[in-house]
Amino acid sequence: MVLGTGLAMAATVALGCALGGVAFAADTVKLGVSIPAATHGFTGGIVWWANQAKAELEKAHPNLKITVKTASGAPEQANQLQDLVTVTKIDSLVIFPFESAALTQPVLQAKKKNVYVTVVDRGLTDPSAQDAYIAGDNTAFGRIPAEYIAKKYNGKANIVALRGIPTTLDNERWEAFTGVLKQYPDIKILDGKYANWNRDDAFKVTQDFLTRFKDIDVVWAADDDMAFGVLKAIEQAKRTDIKEVFGGAGSKTMVKTIMDGSNPLIHADVSYSPKFIYDAIKMTAEARLKGDKLPATHIIPSALITKENAKEFYFPDSPY
Numbered sequence: 001m002v003l004g005t006g007l008a009m010a011a012t013v014a015l016g017c018a019l020g021g022v023a024f025a026a027d028t029v030k031l032g033v034s035i036p037a038a039t040h041g042f043t044g045g046i047v048w049w050a051n052q053a054k055a056e057l058e059k060a061h062p063n064l065k066i067t068v069k070t071a072s073g074a075p076e077q078a079n080q081l082q083d084l085v086t087v088t089k090i091d092s093l094v095i096f097p098f099e100s101a102a103l104t105q106p107v108l109q110a111k112k113k114n115v116y117v118t119v120v121d122r123g124l125t126d127p128s129a130q131d132a133y134i135a136g137d138n139t140a141f142g143r144i145p146a147e148y149i150a151k152k153y154n155g156k157a158n159i160v161a162l163r164g165i166p167t168t169l170d171n172e173r174w175e176a177f178t179g180v181l182k183q184y185p186d187i188k189i190l191d192g193k194y195a196n197w198n199r200d201d202a203f204k205v206t207q208d209f210l211t212r213f214k215d216i217d218v219v220w221a222a223d224d225d226m227a228f229g230v231l232k233a234i235e236q237a238k239r240t241d242i243k244e245v246f247g248g249a250g251s252k253t254m255v256k257t258i259m260d261g262s263n264p265l266i267h268a269d270v271s272y273s274p275k276f277i278y279d280a281i282k283m284t285a286e287a288r289l290k291g292d293k294l295p296a297t298h299i300i301p302s303a304l305i306t307k308e309n310a311k312e313f314y315f316p317d318s319p320y
Contacts, residue, residue, distance in 0.1 A: 173222055
């Protein structure tokens, strides 16, 4: 009887091999989630959505354990990642890197220890460190405001720009933004500086711009948190030459401002929701529970938000 069962199992395995191999669902999945701390609105949304995913997915799947770690900088995130691998002994990882270059080697080391890696949003400098990449459409994030500005201002404007943190996604946004505007010789980008997706840093960078440049038409602040810092600096300086501030990511405060027309400098935005961390955790967890892999790349579209469609992007219960 036992012998027959053994032969039957051997035959099943042989059949599976003959069919090119089969994917077996994991008995348990230990999934680590490594994300930046809630230092500003967008990452606050990231942390909120990550914990929503943990609560909902662990309830739905008793054989799934999710550990969420938040870091205030790249060195701390690298240390936490090492702990996730060696102490928590994760077999899968969803990581939103604080910085691209600094986290590439630590993630690569995790992958070498057979950890399945999904990188979210801020890509790594070596794509071989990841199994899957999930992000918003960073090219569209830069392209959409550039096209909007070029059309609205008839191909003639003076622009200053505030970038985020040095990352692959910031490079994608900047290259897309400047790539469009290169087609318009009468649109001048007076300067572009990093403001770290931070309201206070954006305030300081904008103060510098306002001191140096006496004629500015548009400020592109590639994040809504930075845009609010820009608005504060403009108000404090009592500048009247600036016609528009264009932020990014579709925060509920910015979308409500567009809906209400409550600020004469805010007319449009581009969508880029922090909910993608929830989607990335869910997709990774469910794939690993089934013994499957994700597609190598999954891009979530971005769209132009104006007064005409702002209601579609307004989620009052969202943390961001």
